Amino acid sequence: MTSIQYFWRHPLAEQVRAEGREQGRIEDRREMILRILEWRELPVPDDVRERVEACTDLDQLEVWAQRAVHATDAGELFTEE
Numbered sequence: 001m002t003s004i005q006y007f008w009r010h011p012l013a014e015q016v017r018a019e020g021r022e023q024g025r026i027e028d029r030r031e032m033i034l035r036i037l038e039w040r041e042l043p044v045p046d047d048v049r050e051r052v053e054a055c056t057d058l059d060q061l062e063v064w065a066q067r068a069v070h071a072t073d074a075g076e077l078f079t080e081e
Helices: 011-039 046-054 058-070 074-078
Strands: none
Touching: 011 046, 011 058, 046 074, 058 074
16 A cells, blocks of 8 residues: 655645744744834934845844844944944
């Protein structure tokens, strides 16, 4: 008797789901950073918006999110400590 391997149980399907979750976290973090700046009524220049939207590193996005909470200018996201 042959066993049926359902697609959603296939390793490739799990990999696709994992990549989708990761991409979703990245997109959420990007949106959060920009919203924090907007809620704080800080102008977000196009170059800052583009750099945030281009970033795919969750750790870097987390650092920028923390900086967004205390920044007095959107450009402060990118200052090195």
